[in-house]
Amino acid sequence: MAVLTEEQTMLRDAAKAWVAEKSPVTAFRKVRDSGAAYDPAVWKEMCEMGWAGIIVPEEYGGSGLDLMTLGLVLEETGRTLTASPLFNTALVATSALLLAGSEAQKQAWLPKFASGEATGTLAVDEGPHHAPSKITLEAKKAGSGFVLNGKKAFVADGATADVIVVAAKTAGGITLFLVPGNAKGLSRQALKAVDSRGVANLSFDNVELGADAALGAVDGGAATLEALLDRARAGLAAEMLGACAQSFDVTLEYLKTRVQFGQVIGTFQALQHRAAKMFTDLELTRSCVEAALTAIDKNANDVPALVSLAKARASELWHLVSNEMVQMHGGIGMTDAHDAGLYLKRARVAEAAFGGAAFHRDRYATLMGY
Amino acid sequence: MADTAELESFRAEARAWLEENLPPSIKGVDLAMAQQAGIEPEGEGALWKKRMGEKGWGTPTWPKAYGGGGLSKEEAKVLQQEMNRAGARNPIGGMGVMMFGPTLLEYGNEEQKQRHIPPIVRGEIRWCQGYSEPNAGSDLASLQTRAEDKGDHFLVNGQKIWTSGAQWAHWCFCLVRTDKTRKHEGISFLLIDMKSPGVEVRPIMMISGHSPFCETFFTDVKVPKENLVGPLNGGWTIGKRLLQFERQGLGGGGGGAGRGGEMRPLEDVAKSYIGTDEKGRLADPDLRARLTEHLMHQRAFMLTLQRSQQESKSNQGPSTATSIMKNVGSKVIQDRAELLIEIMGQQGLGWEGDGYSGSELASARAWLGGKAVTIYGGSTEIQNNVIAKRMLGLLDHQ
Numbered sequence: 106m107a108v109l110t111e112e113q114t115m116l117r118d119a120a121k122a123w124v125a126e127k128s129p130v131t132a133f134r135k136v137r138d139s140g141a142a143y144d145p146a147v148w149k150e151m152c153e154m155g156w157a158g159i160i161v162p163e164e165y166g167g168s169g170l171d172l173m174t175l176g177l178v179l180e181e182t183g184r185t186l187t188a189s190p191l192f193n194t195a196l197v198a199t200s201a202l203l204l205a206g207s208e209a210q211k212q213a214w215l216p217k218f219a220s221g222e223a224t225g226t227l228a229v230d231e232g233p234h235h236a237p238s239k240i241t242l243e244a245k246k247a248g249s250g251f252v253l254n255g256k257k258a259f260v261a262d263g264a265t266a267d268v269i270v271v272a273a274k275t276a277g278g279i280t281l282f283l284v285p286g287n288a289k290g291l292s293r294q295a296l297k298a299v300d301s302r303g304v305a306n307l308s309f310d311n312v313e314l315g316a317d318a319a320l321g322a323v324d325g326g327a328a329t330l331e332a333l334l335d336r337a338r339a340g341l342a343a344e345m346l347g348a349c350a351q352s353f354d355v356t357l358e359y360l361k362t363r364v365q366f367g368q369v370i371g372t373f374q375a376l377q378h379r380a381a382k383m384f385t386d387l388e389l390t391r392s393c394v395e396a397a398l399t400a401i402d403k404n405a406n407d408v409p410a411l412v413s414l415a416k417a418r419a420s421e422l423w424h425l426v427s428n429e430m431v432q433m434h435g436g437i438g439m440t441d442a443h444d445a446g447l448y449l450k451r452a453r454v455a456e457a458a459f460g461g462a463a464f465h466r467d468r469y470a471t472l473m474g475y
Numbered sequence: 476m477a478d479t480a481e482l483e484s485f486r487a488e489a490r491a492w493l494e495e496n497l498p499p500s501i502k503g504v505d506l507a508m509a510q511q512a513g514i515e516p517e518g519e520g521a522l523w524k525k526r527m528g529e530k531g532w533g534t535p536t537w538p539k540a541y542g543g544g545g546l547s548k549e550e551a552k553v554l555q556q557e558m559n560r561a562g563a564r565n566p567i568g569g570m571g572v573m574m575f576g577p578t579l580l581e582y583g584n585e586e587q588k589q590r591h592i593p594p595i596v597r598g599e600i601r602w603c604q605g606y607s608e609p610n611a612g613s614d615l616a617s618l619q620t621r622a623e624d625k626g627d628h629f630l631v632n633g634q635k636i637w638t639s640g641a642q643w644a645h646w647c648f649c650l651v652r653t654d655k656t657r658k659h660e661g662i663s664f665l666l667i668d669m670k671s672p673g674v675e676v677r678p679i680m681m682i683s684g685h686s687p688f689c690e691t692f693f694t695d696v697k698v699p700k701e702n703l704v705g706p707l708n709g710g711w712t713i714g715k716r717l718l719q720f721e722r723q724g725l726g727g728g729g730g731g732a733g734r735g736g737e738m739r740p741l742e743d744v745a746k747s748y749i750g751t752d753e754k755g756r757l758a759d760p761d762l763r764a765r766l767t768e769h770l771m772h773q774r775a776f777m778l779t780l781q782r783s784q785q786e787s788k789s790n791q792g793p794s795t796a797t798s799i800m801k802n803v804g805s806k807v808i809q810d811r812a813e814l815l816i817e818i819m820g821q822q823g824l825g826w827e828g829d830g831y832s833g834s835e836l837a838s839a840r841a842w843l844g845g846k847a848v849t850i851y852g853g854s855t856e857i858q859n860n861v862i863a864k865r866m867l868g869l870l871d872h873q
Binding site for chain 2 (some may be wrong): 106107108122146149201357360361367368369372377378380381382384385388390391392393396411414417418442463466467469470471474475
């Protein structure tokens with residue numbers, strides 16, 4: 106664990122206590138069984154504690170803290186698979202506005218995000234794999250505004266978000282747009298994915314937007330999008346780290362209690378060494394995630410490499426730990442009544458989101474110049 | 476962090492001195508490694524070593540009184556940064572610098588320091604470590620090599636093993652038994668001239684073709700009384716202190732130390748042997764992916780080293796990350812060595828002679844020699860046992 110400030114430690118401890126009491130895995134299970142994407146009452150509580158506004162500057166109603174601090178909270182909510190708009194609204198959509206929003210855009214959305222009055226998300230990918238370099242959704246100039254046509258796929262919180270940051274192709278490059286969730290011509294198809302979170306395919310059929318909908322410079326959105334994606338990847342890696350730690354803790358506890366052949370199975374060296382490997386990889390991944398968040402907060406110049414390192418390692422780690430969680434629990438780990446399956450399902454979705462290990466290894470190599 | 480005015484002026488001084496004194500042909504060349512194998516540098520290498528030795532910058536923080544650099548920790552850090560920048564590698568190394576020198580500076584008497592420290596500073600004297608014995612490995616204090624008091628000298632009889640570099644060493648710092656009735660309190664710290672009659676060194680041939688380790692036999696070796704460091708029967712404390720210096724030196728493994736062979740970054744070596752496609756990517760996509768996995772693992776290791784240092788410095792107590800360092804660091808070293816010879820293909824599998832470059836031959840030997848790092852200092856399996864028991868609280872099998 107990084108050396109934290111007093112404020113960070115307090116917030117982290119508060120999050121830990123709240124998650125244990127108000128949002129254990131059983132709460133997520135209830136949400137899943139109800140068919141909802143998240144529990145509005147739980148989200149309301151999170152907003153009342155100020156979590157939705159952690160990185161929102163004070164003048165817009167937030168706390169003005171750094172991404173590392175938000176990462177600490179995401180790590181805790183990740184531990185119990187808490188489903189909420191926290192990540193997509195308080196980190197992703199908020200970051201989009203902080204990176205490129207005009208004063209009017211910030212005034213319009215940030216106070217609402219911070220209070221929980223509105224939620225937001227980002228729509229980039231158009232197919233099953235993360236591919237920000239392959240955007241085809243088109244925004245054509247029409248009068249003083251734009252008309253959008255095309256599709257976006259697997260948009261997290263896409264069916265419920267009040268505003269969607271859409272990456273579109275314009276005449277001279279990429280442009281980001283703020284598209285209201287209820288925009289005319291936008292149809293949202295809610296999907297049921299294995300992790301039981303809100304996700305949707307979006308179809309844009311002549312969606313008309315005013316000039317003030319462009320977020321940042323027209324045709325100049327590529328760099329902003331990269332910076333935004335890096336924040337999303339680092340934040341997601343923090344959430345995944347928490348989930349990995351919890352998956353591991355639960356599995357370790359089982360190794361210490363399950364008895365076979367007259368002794369707890371954790372005494373078997375074959376399992377001990379696999380547990381030691383997971384512990385080792387957890388420590389390494391923690392260093393990478395903290396380094397990525399810190400680099401973003403310090404505006405360091407190796408942000409892209411550190412973020413790809415963090416997201417790749419978090420993806421690999423959770424892949425390993427989620428599989429081991431099922432395997433080491435044996436038959437019970439295969440049942441729906443056990444939590445292992447919930448972690449396994451969420452693991453794969455989180456791995457794929459914003460690029461899996463292979464995507465980020467390739468990106469890392471390219472950044473290193475080979 | 477910005478330099479203070481003093482550090483800034485020292486930085487300028489160091490930069491100017493390096494510019495003037497580092498021979499261009501020695502840029503990026505690691506002379507210390509070859510010397511550990513008994514090979515003295517020649518030509519401009521010898522010149523570089525002489526200059527660094529006279530300046531005392533090979534042992535930057537050692538006192539000026541004994542020829543050291545006399546630098547503060549901060550100045551030494553600046554010097555290292557400037558050396559990295561200039562491509563200058565420290566030609567002064569070995570056990571004298573890493574372990575024995577710092578120990579003697581703490582425990583030696585004035586005469587011993589005056590006699591032994593300056594030659595270490597100048598890299599003239601190589602030291603070896605007479606600790607392990609055939610029946611005293613992990614249980615070092617059960618050592619049996621005896622030193623009998625014969626009035627004006629000690630008479631030493633016994634056998635040491637895994638004495639790294641004994642065949643090239645001028646001197647040996649040795650733990651010997653001076654009292655058979657007590658265990659830890661019967662051990663003394665003795666300095667033995669390897670040219671003394673009765674010292675016999677037998678190198679142990681390893682798979683690398685090198686013999687970095689030896690068996691060392693002492694038969695009626697006369698050692699002057701003045702070579703005793705610290706009090707009689709007070710050697711255990713000194714010997715343990717030396718081990719602390721040794722472990723500090725082994726620390727940071729995957730970061731650089733322990734690497735051998737081709738020293739350029741792996742991706743550059745890969746580009747030159749494998750070539751690139753039209754987009755500048757390595758032409759072998761499978762190798763590119765595995766190389767990347769290794770480089771990312773190495774980065775994760777370095778970040779974890781940094782994190783555990785920061786955590787240990789803060790008041791959080793010792794970092795939990797420390798327990799994983801040995802295994803991760805040694806894996807980084809071995810993976811690099813394996814990738815290196817794979818990248819070089821058959822050129823990386825030369826044993827000796829024509830047809831292979833020096834760095835290719837060195838890479839093959841480093842690959843073989845590197846198999847030791849997951850065995851010594853607690854094997855990977857032992858370290859995993861330690862993690863399972865101490866960190867994870869898993870119990871022994873009944």
